Amino acid sequence: MDKPLKTPPPYPIASVDHALRAATILQLEGSASVSQIAERLGVARSTAHRILAMLVYRDFAVQGEDRDYRAGPVLELASHSQSQVSRLRAAALPHLHRIVDLLDETANLTVRTGDTVRFIASVECGQALRVGSREGMVFPAHRTTAGLLLLAELSDTELDEVYAAERYGERAADRPDLDRLRAELGRLRSNGFAVNRGRSERGLAAVGVPVRDRDGTALAGLSVSLPSVRYDPHRLRSLVATLEAAARALERDFAEEGS
Known part of the structure; x- marks a missing residue:
């Protein structure tokens, strides 16, 4: 289940x-x-x-x-100042702050590695009831807004490789139903955005869009997270429009910074 x-x-x-x-x-x-x-x-x-x-x-x-x-040495995955993740995070922070200013909800930037995603930047809103910072946290990709968006970029063969049964062993219960996941990813490709209601954490809703590089490859997911009690489906179009505008601005800044 x-x-x-x-x-x-x-x-x-x-x-x-x-x-x-x-x-x-x-x-x-x-x-x-x-x-x-x-x-x-x-x-x-x-x-x-x-x-x-x-x-x-x-x-x-x-x-x-x-x-x-x-x-220090324990943190083997420490990012160097010129790494793509570090540069992407630095370019994204002003846009995350802008999203928070506009929506007054917590904004996040997430990248995927295999079947997991990691929040590389998170800016909290100022509301008393809010979603806290997720910076540094790791989640199963298929349970998060950004993770689903990034998985939707994969071909069927690539998806099979990510979720190959032999990779899970005793963790077989953690492997998603691939038929259901493919159907969901197909809908996301058509929509261009993702919505998550209580899938990664109880009482949390999130909406996200992809951030792409110059050749159109999705680099990360840009999302806004809010308490489920404050999520209004009638605001979805507005939330997506705000995120898409921020994603396009981030893409331009990241491309210019890397040129």
Whole structure:
């Protein structure tokens, strides 16, 4: 039975969450100062310093001669400043902020690797009831808005390779029904956008569109996430139009930055 996977813990530990988010920032962005980490986490500079000191102790971070912190050896997938993911994230942030300004809902940028997706950027809205930052989080691709959009780009043969039964072994229950998935992806190709209501997390709705490179290949998914109680199907056309405008602007900026 297909069921939502991610459920926030009933008793979240703020210090652990702060440390994990700090590590994610270093992994995705390459480096950051104490002040930058403090601002991003919304904590005092002294608190940010203690968090970073513990990350250094556990080899999740290292401190350079310039006093900035960078991803340590434990974070093997740390992005270098000129990597495509890092450049894409940097180009996307102003557009994510613009989406939040226009819609007052949380905006995200997501990339796919195999059968999973990773949120590489997330900007929260200011509403009291809101979807929190998903930056750095990993989800099964077929359970997320952006993941479905990116899977829709694959041929039947490529989809079979991504979800080959032998890849799952004891995790066979995690493998989606490919006939149902193909039918859904076919509808998404026609629509050009995706809607997710409670599929990845209970009480959450999301709408997304693809972000493409110069040759038309989908690089990422751009989405807005909101509490299900605030999702209104009558707003769908407006949400999609806002996201598509942001995606086209991001595509132009990313192409210019890489030229």
